[in-house]
Amino acid sequence: MIEIDWKTIRLQIIVVFVVLLILMVWYAVIRLEWQNPVVNLNMKYPAVGPEQKLSFSVSDTGIGLRKVWIGIIKDGRETVLSEKNYPPPGFFGGKAAHEDIVKLTIEPKKLNISDGDAVLRVEVRDFTWHGWLNGNKTLIEKEVKIDTVPPTITVLSKAHAVVQGGSCLAIYKLSKPCPVTGIYVGKNFFPGYAGYFKDPTTYLAFFAANYDQGHDTPLSVSVSDFGGNNSTVPLPGYVLKRAFKRDTINLSKSFMERKVAEFNVDMPKNVSVVEKFLKINSDLRKKNNDLFESAWKKTEKDMLWDGPFMRLARSANEASFADHRDYRYDGETIDKQVHLGVDLASVAHAPIKAANRGKVILSEFVGIYGNTVIIDHGFGVLSTYSHLNSFDVREGQTVAKGEIIGRTGSTGLAAGDHLHFGILVHNIFVNPSEWWDATWIKGNVLNKINAVKLMN
Template identity: 30%
Template sequence: MTEKKSARSMIVSLFLLAFIVAVALIFFKYYEREKPQITFQGDISTFGLKKEVKFTVSDKRSGISLVEIILNQGSKNAKIYGKEFSRLGFFEHDGPKKLEETVTLESGSLGFTDGKAELQVTVRDFSFWNWMAGNKTVMSYPVILDTHPPKISILHSTRYVSPGGSGMVLYKIDDVVEKHGLIVNGHFNPGFPASDEEDNRFVAFFGLPFDTEKIESAVINANDLAGNTGNAAFGIILKKQNFKHDRINISDNFLNLKIPEFAQEYPQLTGSLVDQFVYVNSRVRQENYQAIVTAATNPSPLR
């Protein structure tokens, strides 16, 4: 009789232990209290007429159920982003663990005025915590709305430029900018401080390809921290130049002497000596040109 009671007690104890473990596992999985996270890429302290905002939302446990971004200014507010995920079932509620999005904020079209505002972000997850309302993260970011583009003044510029030649432009910007420089025929050339003094004067240099036929456009371009873009055109007169053309005869002796030298540097050379010579003077020259262009895209302001 005692052995039966002992066995019955052990079964009950094991059942209770299993029940407690099951409840703990359910509570741990479905009633988790880890709040979702949100991070912004880049500066969001200032907004202009139009600015892209990149952000990442994550929740490693139960997944994301709602993301909402609202811009507030006084009594006025506007939702600039909103996304909600449906619960699939009572136990099938997991949302995405990570969400990467880009939203474009156009403060002017939304009716906001320049000045202080607030960006409020709300994120919820699918946890059963808070009576199945989930964990909630609310973040507020103070921002400045600035819809005025930077003002650019041209102080001096090269007037006449020949194909294959170069020039410079001296200019002044009345605002703190994130990027600036001059654009000639679609090619951007970054600007640099004209002196060690902080007088908002900058200089940018440019070069024209040897086959330039005309100047389509020439402007100084500047983007401020709010995303506003300012432009100021300047005049360039293209001075046509007649380049000298020569005809050079290539002998077999020259090819026999030079092609082996190139073959050491470019083992991909194949075919006749003429084919290899043409490859070097076309494909290799183009690759070298692109290497120079790449090196010149990130110049240093140090002199």
């Protein structure tokens, strides 16, 4: 007869019970975790257009995601946009979905959702036992505007003829405020700005024709509203052809050796002075021009200037805007460039005055342009001052029209003491002579603004 060791059996049962109890407590702790799922829903604008793409992330660091539900509530009616259920985790949580990217396209008209105010709702739950076994819940509600109607554009200003390398102003009214609005000259975009006029839907935009854009370059007003609805209308106007001078720059051996040595050119030591010059005059010039052409991003949304711009006092014009230059060395043409400014020469180290009121957005050494100051005059209009011997202003400083900002010099790739003066409209260099001309300012800027003010 086999004797049963009840004491051992009871002990084993107790051990099994304790282990099961520990596992149950452990599993219950996991199932009862309190951390809510995370939803990263960032909309650029609180608006839903005719075909609104939505993408956001959801995550749960605990037991895992259970469900993502998305809907729109409009006029008391709930419309389900998307609903996704995730598989339950295994006992040890190995199959849990802890993160996901949710993507969908909202098309209000197909869903019979009318334009107007609505609420976008996102509900995410996990697999915990909270909420009567429904899990922890994260609820996101965003007030949005359903907008499927494109904005209308009414051009208010007249006369938009612009010469090659010239500037112009357009003023237009929209049926509603829009975050993206401006003028296209060919493929070049010039932002429009609200806030100058009392009517918040009246915009102005300074624009320009590049020196090489032809008569057939299309002009248009283009806008996009918060819902992504787009509208474009032709801007009455055209680009006028203008002849530019050709100029020959004869480079002496002494200039080449002296100036090239001033630049830290990343090239092998055994390359010729001509190769080094070409790298400076071409590659570095492009890099420097890119810096100038991106400076508009710091522009003030206000018109800081008043009246015609000032020219360097008692100065001679040594080079004109958009001169097409041939660089010759040792009897051969070694490079071709376009001069994007006006060279003005006076006495050595002549005082330079701010051409108009504005804010200094750059005062530093800029490659071939040497010591340079850039002044923002608002609404994308900038003036540039280069080859300075020294400058007396700092970035962020507001300067008055006529305030001394520096002295002329020959820093950078300059042969002699002079001021290289430039005007930028947005990211395009333009002919400064227009901005010096009081008659041009009155006819092309002030008269347009005053005419629109009378309409408001």
